[in-house]
Amino acid sequence: MNIKFTKVEGNSASYWAYMALTGLVAALAPLTALYMFINGHHVTGMTNQVPWGMPIVMAVFLIGASAGSLVLSAMSSVFGKTEYKPFARIAALLAILLIMAALMAIILDWGRPDRILVPFFHFQPRSMFSLNAILYNSYMLVGFLYLIAQFKDNTRWMKILGLAAVFIAVGVHSGTGAIFGFVYVRELYGSPLLPPSFIAAALSSGTGLMIIALYLMFRATGRRLDNRLISSLGRLMGVFMMVVFYFLFIENVTRSYAPKNYEAASFLLFHGGKYTLMFWLGLGLSGLVIPTMIVFHPRYGRATGWVLVASALQVVGVFFERYIIVIPAQVMPLEFFPDKEITSVFGDGQFANYSVSLVEALYSLGLMGVVAFGFGLCVKLWPMLPTEAVHIPPEAELAEAREVHEFWG
Amino acid sequence: MSVDRRDFLKIGAVMAAGTVVSSGAPLLTAAMAEGENSGASARNQWGMVIDINKCSPDCTACYDACRKENNVPHFPEPELDIHWIRKITFKQKGVPGAEERAMPAMCYHCQHAPCEHVCPVAATFTRADGIVLVDKHRCIGCRYCMIACPYKARSFVSRHVEHDPAENPDAPIRMHGVVEKCDLCVHRIDKGEKPACVEACAKAGGGGMLFGDLNDPDSEVSKIVRTGKATRIRADLGTNPRVFYVGI
Numbered sequence: 001m002n003i004k005f006t007k008v009e010g011n012s013a014s015y016w017a018y019m020a021l022t023g024l025v026a027a028l029a030p031l032t033a034l035y036m037f038i039n040g041h042h043v044t045g046m047t048n049q050v051p052w053g054m055p056i057v058m059a060v061f062l063i064g065a066s067a068g069s070l071v072l073s074a075m076s077s078v079f080g081k082t083e084y085k086p087f088a089r090i091a092a093l094l095a096i097l098l099i100m101a102a103l104m105a106i107i108l109d110w111g112r113p114d115r116i117l118v119p120f121f122h123f124q125p126r127s128m129f130s131l132n133a134i135l136y137n138s139y140m141l142v143g144f145l146y147l148i149a150q151f152k153d154n155t156r157w158m159k160i161l162g163l164a165a166v167f168i169a170v171g172v173h174s175g176t177g178a179i180f181g182f183v184y185v186r187e188l189y190g191s192p193l194l195p196p197s198f199i200a201a202a203l204s205s206g207t208g209l210m211i212i213a214l215y216l217m218f219r220a221t222g223r224r225l226d227n228r229l230i231s232s233l234g235r236l237m238g239v240f241m242m243v244v245f246y247f248l249f250i251e252n253v254t255r256s257y258a259p260k261n262y263e264a265a266s267f268l269l270f271h272g273g274k275y276t277l278m279f280w281l282g283l284g285l286s287g288l289v290i291p292t293m294i295v296f297h298p299r300y301g302r303a304t305g306w307v308l309v310a311s312a313l314q315v316v317g318v319f320f321e322r323y324i325i326v327i328p329a330q331v332m333p334l335e336f337f338p339d340k341e342i343t344s345v346f347g348d349g350q351f352a353n354y355s356v357s358l359v360e361a362l363y364s365l366g367l368m369g370v371v372a373f374g375f376g377l378c379v380k381l382w383p384m385l386p387t388e389a390v391h392i393p394p395e396a397e398l399a400e401a402r403e404v405h406e407f408w409g
Numbered sequence: 410m411s412v413d414r415r416d417f418l419k420i421g422a423v424m425a426a427g428t429v430v431s432s433g434a435p436l437l438t439a440a441m442a443e444g445e446n447s448g449a450s451a452r453n454q455w456g457m458v459i460d461i462n463k464c465s466p467d468c469t470a471c472y473d474a475c476r477k478e479n480n481v482p483h484f485p486e487p488e489l490d491i492h493w494i495r496k497i498t499f500k501q502k503g504v505p506g507a508e509e510r511a512m513p514a515m516c517y518h519c520q521h522a523p524c525e526h527v528c529p530v531a532a533t534f535t536r537a538d539g540i541v542l543v544d545k546h547r548c549i550g551c552r553y554c555m556i557a558c559p560y561k562a563r564s565f566v567s568r569h570v571e572h573d574p575a576e577n578p579d580a581p582i583r584m585h586g587v588v589e590k591c592d593l594c595v596h597r598i599d600k601g602e603k604p605a606c607v608e609a610c611a612k613a614g615g616g617g618m619l620f621g622d623l624n625d626p627d628s629e630v631s632k633i634v635r636t637g638k639a640t641r642i643r644a645d646l647g648t649n650p651r652v653f654y655v656g657i
Contacts, residue, residue: 047488048491048567112549115549127528334561336642344498344514345492345496348561
């Protein structure tokens with residue numbers, strides 16, 4: 001398939017309005033980080049009981065979406081899915097921007113972000129954080145090189161770097177899952193299923209974000225987008241969602257089986273208040289069940305509007321998944337003596353409280369602004385967008401697929 | 410187009426350089442990370458035995474002495490407060506009317522310290538004599554160690570702390586944005602003294618805290634540990650704490 005990629009003109013009032021708005025939102029991230037640094041972390045909802053809050057949830061979410069995007073980008077060059085070539089460049093770009101925002105989320109949340117150079121000179125090979133720092137940097141490099149290969153239209157290097165991108169995306173997300181999976185002292189963290197289930201959620205949220213980004217970009221620039229491409233991506237997302245569901249099911253059933261985990265399992269699944277609601281309604285029903293039903297529905301699955309709804313629900317669902325992975329494990333008291341009830345002035349034996357503070361909410365919003373602003377800037381600087389994106393069906397169906405749908409007329 | 414590509418290649422080259430530095434430099438400096446033992450000798454393995462039969466729920470001698478010795482401030486919000494040592498009360502689960510007992514809890518200076526394993530910059534390290542310390546000048550405040558510690562021994566300093574002229578000048582200076590914890594009063598140990606909590610317990614408490622060298626077969630702590638009466642908290646995790654309890 002011969003596709004011509006062009007830059008966005010970027011001279012219109014709406015373009016500048018977009019850049020101004022996203023630029024302002026993006027500025028929230030460094031500003032709130034500075035506020036946290038100057039005042040100390042007591043201005044956030046994070047405490048000595050719940051040391052990791054919303055910034056870490058955001059980091060994990062953004063890393064996941066990034067890994068998913070990069071794998072999608074490699075679909076056309078590595079797996080021969082040529083119908084996905086139109087968005088190969090945007091997906092790679094989005095992957096790079098998302099991982100940058102994720103790194104920003106982590107580093108600016110440090111108690112000492114001024115020590116950014118320290119990890120470059122001190123290394124702890126047993127620490128998943130240390131290993132991930134190398135993985136994230138290599139991942140960004142591979143993403144960049146892969147984009148360059150695409151700009152040069154070098155098929156051989158696109159294949160090689162695309163394959164490297166898939167491997168490293170899986171590595172990056174396994175590493176991120178392992179940050180939690182290797183913490184053996186908290187029942188809701190330690191699980192060998194976390195790395196693979198992170199990858200599944202990464203792929204589904206990455207696809208969901210791609211669908212939304214594609215639609216918005218094509219719509220904003222008045223380009224032609226075949227709705228069969230959207231519904232095909234929607235079904236792909238559906239398959240990823242079923243894998244997420246499978247991992248969640250196995251993980252929770254396994255956890256619920258051992259008496260030592262009864263309390264942890266029942267906290268998350270039954271009496272965890274807002275966390276239980278997030279699990280069943282946020283992730284389960286609206287994040288997985290409803291979008292899966294939409295994308296596989298014979299009629300709704302072909303309607304761009306419905307697939308967009310499914311994508312948005314699913315992205316929010318995965319966000320809830322990240323939240324209930326990061327937070328409830330810290331809210332639950334640590335088992336000091338598994339067979340005794342304990343209390344202390346330091347909250348031992350008590351469930352902790354955590355709610356997102358305004359600072360953390362603005363910080364998270366700012367991180368999304370960084371991605372949106374970077375995206376707007378890059379599509380103006382480099383030829384990222386295809387002039388049209390038309391779904392090319394298999395040869396047998398080619399004859400009857402003459403008319404191309406234009407859903408915005 | 411060609412200019413764009415060149416620009417893009419330049420950015421790629423910068424990224425490549427960054428990656429090489431980020432992955433290469435730590436390997437080069439890993440070897441230099443040795444020698445942080447400040448004269449501590451592997452001949453000693455400092456440890457503690459706490460007999461909780463001598464520990465009363467009302468007594469706060471060890472807690473007060475620790476705060477004073479190490480200039481530990483009080484933050485108004487209990488969930489943000491810094492604790493190097495704390496009193497825990499406990500009773501048997503599922504047994505009505507079970508007796509309530511108390512014990513001090515602190516950093517246990519584990520042989521296989523989870524905090525040390527997860528610290529991305531090796532700011533937490535174990536001295537040759539078994540004392541687990543935090544390098545406050547290297548800690549980046551990521552708080553991964555707090556997530557991994559099974560004993561909740563660590564506190565994050567979430568506010569700037571003003572220095573009080575009346576505070577103990579021997580204790581390390583407090584730094585905001587980093588994680589800290591009990592260091593067994595290493596400044597006292599290096600002078601041949603006992604940790605402040607142990608001394609206070611002997612003077613004003615029940616005298617249940619004993620400190621000594623686990624490597625020395627004649628030390629009081631070794632003798633008790635050898636009898637098999639001393640147990641460790643969450644021994645099932647395999648962290649091998651160097652603080653033992655009698656009477657749990």
